[in-house]
Amino acid sequence: MPMKSILVLGVALCLAACGSGPDTYKKAGTFDFASFPDTKTLQGKALPIRDLANPVQLLVRDSLLLVADRNTDFLLSVYDVSTGRRKGEFLPRGKGPEEALHIRHIADRGDAFWVNDFPQRKIYTYRFSGLDSMENLRPDVVIAPAESPDDVFRLKDGVWLGRTDESPDPDSGNCRLLVFDESGRVLHRFAPCPDGGPAVDRLALYRAYEFRPVPKSDDGSRIALFHKTTDLIELYDAEGRLLKRLHGPECFFPAVTLREQDGMARPSFVRGEARQAYMNPVERDGKLWVSYSGAPMEEYDSFRRLLVFDWDLNPVALYTLPESVLAFDVDPSRRVLYTLTLRDREPVIMAYPY
Numbered sequence: 271m272p273m274k275s276i277l278v279l280g281v282a283l284c285l286a287a288c289g290s291g292p293d294t295y296k297k298a299g300t301f302d303f304a305s306f307p308d309t310k311t312l313q314g315k316a317l318p319i320r321d322l323a324n325p326v327q328l329l330v331r332d333s334l335l336l337v338a339d340r341n342t343d344f345l346l347s348v349y350d351v352s353t354g355r356r357k358g359e360f361l362p363r364g365k366g367p368e369e370a371l372h373i374r375h376i377a378d379r380g381d382a383f384w385v386n387d388f389p390q391r392k393i394y395t396y397r398f399s400g401l402d403s404m405e406n407l408r409p410d411v412v413i414a415p416a417e418s419p420d421d422v423f424r425l426k427d428g429v430w431l432g433r434t435d436e437s438p439d440p441d442s443g444n445c446r447l448l449v450f451d452e453s454g455r456v457l458h459r460f461a462p463c464p465d466g467g468p469a470v471d472r473l474a475l476y477r478a479y480e481f482r483p484v485p486k487s488d489d490g491s492r493i494a495l496f497h498k499t500t501d502l503i504e505l506y507d508a509e510g511r512l513l514k515r516l517h518g519p520e521c522f523f524p525a526v527t528l529r530e531q532d533g534m535a536r537p538s539f540v541r542g543e544a545r546q547a548y549m550n551p552v553e554r555d556g557k558l559w560v561s562y563s564g565a566p567m568e569e570y571d572s573f574r575r576l577l578v579f580d581w582d583l584n585p586v587a588l589y590t591l592p593e594s595v596l597a598f599d600v601d602p603s604r605r606v607l608y609t610l611t612l613r614d615r616e617p618v619i620m621a622y623p624y
Contacts, residue, residue, distance in 0.1 A: 295502060296466030298515035299583075305519070306577070306588035312607065313592070314622035318354035321347075322617040327376050327550075329383060330599040330608055331398055335619070338373045338385070345373050346385070348401055351601075351608070351621070358404035361385065361394070368408060370394065375421050379487050382410070386422045386432075391415060393422055393430070415454040421482050425490035425508065428452050433483055437476040438463060444475060447483060447493070447506075460510025461495060464502060467523050477537040478524040484551045484558060492581055496548035496560050499524040499539070499567075503548070505583055516583045520564050522547075539567050549573055550595070555602035557586060561595045570594075576607070589624060 294300065303309075323341040330336075334357070335349045344359035362369050370387035377384060384395040394409040401407070419432020430450050438444035445459035463470070463479045470478050479497060481504075486492040492513070495504040500523050505514040525543035528535040546563035553559070558579040565572035571594035578587040589607070596617075597610040607622040 294466065294517045294521060295464045295515055297512070298464075298466070298502070298517040300521060301516060301518040301585055303519050303588060305585040307585070308587040309590075310587070310624065311590045311592075312622040312624055314607075314609075314620045317349075317351065317608075317619045317621055319349055319356075319619050321356065322619070325597070325610055325617050325619075326373065327597045328599045328608055328610055328619070329376055329378060330601045331378065331383075334398075334401060335608065336376065336383070337619075338376050340372060345370055346376075348404065351606075358401070360404045360407045365390065368394075368412075377423055379424050382424070384422065384424065386420065388418070388420060388435075391418050395424075411452065413452050413454060415450050416456060417448060417450075419448060419450070423483065423485045425449065425485055429457070429490075431483060431485055431490075431493065433481070434459075437472060440472060444472075446479070446481070447495075447510075458510065461493075461504070461506055464504065464515065467500070471528065473528060473535060474526045474537040477539070478526050482549075482551055484553050486581060487553050488556075494551065494558055494579075494581075494583070496551045498547055498549060499526075499544060501547040501562070501564065503579070503583055505581075514583050519562075519577075522564075541568070542566065546572065550597050552599060554600040556581065557602075558583075559598075559600055561598060571612070589622075591622065593620065 323339050325337050325339045327338040333351055335351045337347045345361045347359045348357045371389040373385050374388035375386040382395055382397050384393055386393050393413040395411040396409055418435050420435045421433045423431045425431050428451055432448055434446055438446055442459055444462045447461040448459050449457045463475050481495045481497045484494045491508050493506045501520055503516040522545050525540040526537045527540050529538050544567045549561045551560035560577050561573040562575045562577050563572040573595045574591050576589040580586055593611045595609045599608050605624055607624050609620045611618050
């Protein structure tokens, strides 16, 4: 199969100020770093946790810190955030009915949390109260969706939201979010790829407009989408209507190329042009928190800013950290930010008062 031509999606970068013409998305407002009324540089300290292998995500609830790890016999460990002492572990690695191969996402709402075992296409839900006796902890519900969603969230009882893990389908309007029930049946789809930017081949859409969604935790009435390779934020309601687009703080587009691999054209990033945008958004205390880079793809340790927005996507706060963030969570009651970082290739969990 002949190699397809290169598709560069970020020909014109908005470097100084975000324009309102073809260099930004349709119906998109803009902002920059100066738009945040509260800016602060944080200083923190490392938690005394020494038994981390390959952690990928954190979740804080009261005095407990849940850590998802890829290279341990049990995929979830629980620590006391004050002492760093490990209180227990659960969810064994394996292919059994209550085992998992790999956690792609962990999230919470109310008195429950859930994990997405992406390879086995299963979602396990637990109650925080079960952490009192982890040796007997079993999932309350196991969901096996008909499709394979990533970044799964519970919108309301019996209704779930997930990001499709496949290239958007033109027959379904290039929609990237799907809503499904606890039987796994897809109820509806929404969130087509953003329009108004550079033209994108269908084969490159998934890579160009990859994102993570965050639903409003109290009622699921709003869903924010933070893109990973363009600094674009979108806001939808639960019926799938676009409420707002926000482009910034540096206003760049994705840059991908189609390369031939194993006889097929596959998307990959254009070296030296593709940039990293948003990662790991969470909602805490009614605010949206997200880590931001803006650096080239090759600079992996570049997520040193945390941006905070309200649910109208108004900038609220900007925190700068001394070390790059791989994952994080926030304890708003104690006003402490917990981050996962690497020091000399060793994982470290930091605590930053803010």
